[in-house]
Amino acid sequence: MQIIKNDISNFSDIQLLVDTFYDKIKNDSLLGPIFNGIIKDKWDVHLKKMYSFWNTILFSEPGYTGSPFPPHAKLPVQKEHFDHWLILFSGTVNSLFEGEKANEALWRAQRMAEMFNFKIEHFRNNGNLSIL
Numbered sequence: 398m399q400i401i402k403n404d405i406s407n408f409s410d411i412q413l414l415v416d417t418f419y420d421k422i423k424n425d426s427l428l429g430p431i432f433n434g435i436i437k438d439k440w441d442v443h444l445k446k447m448y449s450f451w452n453t454i455l456f457s458e459p460g461y462t463g464s465p466f467p468p469h470a471k472l473p474v475q476k477e478h479f480d481h482w483l484i485l486f487s488g489t490v491n492s493l494f495e496g497e498k499a500n501e502a503l504w505r506a507q508r509m510a511e512m513f514n515f516k517i518e519h520f521r522n523n524g525n526l527s528i529l
């Protein structure tokens with residue numbers, strides 16, 4: 398039987414995507430300890446921030462006003478962590494949604510993961526904070 402999926406269409410779709418994704422992250426043996434070690438009991442704050450982030454990215458709605466990269470600059474992560482993050486994220490998106498916005502979320506996440514990884518490596522090799 399073919400399951401018909403909808404595109405990411407509104408804020409409650411974004412909440413579902415973010416909640417489902419970070420449930421996987423929290424319980425993941427590679428990424429869970431990194432996230433839980435920093436976020437601790439403030440998951441509600443992080444999830445709300447991520448709702449606004451994706452709402453701003455996908456629907457051009459005001460809300461997210463932060464800078465995505467700086468909190469990642471000194472994380473103990475490398476390419477394998479970003480590859481795994483992307484596997485969990487794309488698995489979540491594809492299990493729930495299908496369509497233009499879903500594709501855009503996948504594309505944006507991929508580009509940001511590449512950029513974060515590049516900057517982290519650069520930072521590690523050069524100790525150069527000017528790219529922040």
Ligand code: HEM
Pocket residue numbers: 428431432435436443446450463464465466468469472474478479482505506509510513
């Ligand atoms: C190995 C992969 C990643 C790890 C371990 C990671 C970890 C984290 C952690 C621990 C925080 C919370 C920081 C804090 O509250 O102090 C955070 C925030 C955030 N992450 Fe990631 N992240 C990863 C990949 C990504 C990717 C690929 C994206 C892009 C879609 C992303 C987007 C964000 C955003 C937007 C925030 C909030 C930044 C702010 O405070 O405004 N992360 N991440």
